[in-house]
Amino acid sequence: MPSPAAAPAPSFALAKIQPPRPRAGLVARPLLEEALGRALMEQRLTLLVAPAGYGKTSALGRQIRLLPEGPEGLALAWVSVDEDDQLPRFLACLATALEPYDLPWRVSPEALALLAQAEHGLRDVATELANALAGTEVWRGLIVLDDAHRLSDPRIFELLQALLERLPPRWGVVVASRVEPMLSLARLRAQGELAEFRQFDLRFNESEVSALLDLNAGSAGASPRELLERTDGWAAGLRLSLATRPGTARASVPTQRHLFDYLATEVLDELPGDLREFLLRCSVLPELTVARCAHVAETPHAARLLEDIERRGLFASVMEADEFTLRLHDLFRDFLEDRLQRDFPDELPRLLRRAAEHEPDLSRAVGYLARAGAWDEATAVLARRAQEQLGIGASATLEQLLTLFPEEEFARRPDLQLVKGLAAWPHFDWSTLLGAMQQAAEGFARMGRERDAVLTRANVCSGLWHAGRLAESTRELTALRAMPLDDAARAFVYYSSAWDEFVAARTERVAPMFSEMLASLERVPVPMLWMQFPAHCVFVGLPGMQPLLDRFAHSAVRVCGDAPTQLRAGVANIRAWLALGAAQLDEAGQWLQRCEEDCHWLGMPRILATELRLARTLWLALRGEREACHAVGREMVDDLRLHSPLSHRQVHESEVLFVHLRACWILRDDEALRRVDAELQRAGNAYEWPAAAANRSFSRALVALADGRLDEARTLLQPLADDLNRSLFYPATQARLLLADIHVQQGRLDLAAITLQDWFDEVHDRREIGGALFAGPQVLARLQSAAWGSRLAAPEQALLVHLSSVLGLQAPVAAVQSARPAGMAGLSERETEVLARIAAGDSNKLIARAFDLSPHTVKRHVANILGKLGVDTRGQAAARWRELNA
Secondary structure (H helix, E strand, C coil): CCCCCCCCCCCCCHHHHCCEECCCCCCCCHHHHHHHHHHHHHCCEEEEECCCCCCHHHHHHHHHHHCCCCCCCEEEEEEECCCCCCHHHHHHHHHHHHHHHCCCCCCCHHHHHHHCCCCCHHHHHHHHHHHHHHCCCCCEEEEEEECHHHCCCHHHHHHHHHHHHHCCCCEEEEEEECCCCCCCCHHHHHCCCEEEECHHHHCCCHHHHHHHHHHCHHHCCCCHHHHHHHHCCCHHHHHHHHHCCCCCCCCCCCCHHHHHHHHHHHHHHHCCHHHHHHHHHHCCCCCEEHHHHHHHHCCCCHHHHHHHHHHHCCCEEEECCCCCEEEECHHHHHHHHHHHHHHCCCCHHHHHHHHHHCCCCHHHHHHHHHHHCCHHHHHHHHHHCHHHHHHCCCHHHHHHHHCCCCHHHHHCCHHHHHHHHHHHHHHCCHHHHHHHHHHHHHHHHHHCCHHHHHHHHHHHHHHHHCCCCHHHHHHHHHHHHCCCCCHHHHHHHHHHHHHHHHHCCCHHHHHHHHHHHHHHHHCCCCHHHHCCCCCCHHHCCCCCHHHHHHHHHHHHHHHHCCCCCHHHHHHHHHHHHHHHHCCCHHHHHHHHHHHHHHHHHCCCCHHHHHHHHHHHHHHHHHCCCHHHHHHHHHHHHHHHHHHCCHHHHHHHHHHHHHHHHHHHHHHCCHHHHHHHHHHHHHCCCCCCCCHHHHHHHHHHHHHHHHCCCHHHHHHHHHHHHCCCCCCCCCCHHHHHHHHHHHHHHCCCHHHHHHHHHHHHHHCCCCCCCHHHHHHCHHHHHHHHHCCCHHHCCHHHHHHHHHHHHHHHCCCCHHHHHHCCCCCHHHCCHHHHHHHHHHHCCCCHHHHHHHHCCCHHHHHHHHHHHHHHHCCCCHHHHHHHHHHHCC
């Protein structure tokens, strides 16, 4: 199945990341302001925890405005939390809020949600965030979470906890909430790095109440002490008491219910009719803008009405946005929604539908439609945008949105089953994918949606491969190929068919299927389509695949450009494997380095990370890097065992063990070889693909060779060597050279020459000789030094000498990594140009405009520059530029 397509970060209302503008005429509160200001400037974590209406947001927004700017400025990342915020959207909000400060990201900020899915993912994200924050050159930075009580995703608090443990000294975190956040506060408290402002600290004192009375001279009637006793300093209660008309009975202790009654009688009912109805209808929106309100309330007077709301001070904050934006106070919005449902219950579904129509935030849009009971529209929106969510690592968001649908609606909608299957794919949860895709395919067929049924049936095959039902998959794909298909669907079906042939070990039939896929793709040069096909390295070395993979790599870069994407990382991995296949280890190392850089930048998507580890394990073994090789090999195996569902682990455990085992043989680490062989033999199960049995036979042959049991090894290797495919994954070439070596050791040179001859006939162009390297340096040394005489032609003997020298005369790894494009300190020409702009003081936006690049590409160039120069900040990079150009 194709990988989810790369996509931009999820859209959300920009008002979520803009602090409120302080209202005019606020009462000065010197004691609170002094303590809060000191905390914001000095503390690692500042908490404002109190019930609704205690002025947490107002106090925080005002105090931030009063902070000194300092010599290098104040950085502020403000995030207003919504109830449906999940980790991916929170990370997108945070990264966008930090965008103006040109953080030196080493991982794409758009890929943080994907990185969070990996092993130790939240810690990795916290580390990347902390490192990027440390690289900013600001005097003080604050990350503010307002209304944090709304958070329901516990991963966000886990991330915050990890970030607090790594936070650079110049940065602080601020959390405003009605309840204490799920953070470990004891250590910060003990270390003096936590400032807490509770209900007692936020309540008004008598002098502040007196100042309020002075500002509201016409609404007095009580002394400051009496008012303080009645309200206990509650800001909302004070406002209620001060605004109540003379002669109206006052509650002795105002409550939220009293506030609602006050809002009804003293505020809403006193408003002009058009403004009252406008407020009620627009209360479904978290933020109010002219365009959104005009659309939802269906009025041409939205601009005037919004200005009237601000002028009257109707419990709304003006946001620091380019577009005039209001955010209603929670209590006021809760009241308005309550009245809306009582006064206009029949209108609510229509208003929610209209709110969803132009909502860029998927979670909000589906949430509106779910509240409206508009299941058709909610399904359509979710299905249309599922792939983009997968591309940014938001499968958890899809799973959460699916829970909004009632069971009976979910069961009868194949689009929702399809989304469920797609959301299971990034986790390699093949059993869930299979069940969901089968139901989706049956549903699409009943509805007459043939194209959707075809694509979903092709997805079903991914589940069948992992359920031991290979014959069913082959029959399904045979039927699909016979159907009339457009090029996009045809590409997907033939890609699945190529995998089906590989899975079933029909290696000679992979290339014809891949060729049809590639021809279909080339007729549809649409980047989003191409980006669904990044992973092909397992096909390297199969008959006829080398030119096809080379063509795919060229076409992919031509169609999709050279920006870092999963597809570009996949192409780099293909190039690395092709270089291994040609026994060009230096070139393979350079491509692996590029792939690793892109994978890291993209948050280490699991499918690409696994392919990278497969290649790097063998490459390190061929270079003789024992410790590094074993570390990557164990990492690969542990990742599969610890983080994959059973349906994935059963099929693929033997594959990753077999790659590690071949590396052990190349290194001649006999102890590790026997240990991995034992694991490989135990891993056998009924769900493995056909090649697994041959791999275990090959493993036993290697152990027999290590023990000197040549006859037993020869018996095991003979049937494997008869398969002439040259795949770097299947062991035929390696088996043939090992078999020839056994004949050499036993004095049968004629038979050894015959054993090698068929292979020589296949590799005359030297483009697919790399599989022979896996025979290992000792075997190749014996073969190249054997007394062949006339048994082998001179070019054939020269090839053996060449292979032996490839393994024996390599430069150290550091030399490979330093073999990068020449330029200043190893920078490419474009990186040198970007560095010059950094030194001139240009921001990322200005650099992007100067070179006609995307901001995303500029961030990647900056990350490369900092890494190659060995510096942490843009200022340090600029200093290095001046130093090198002095």
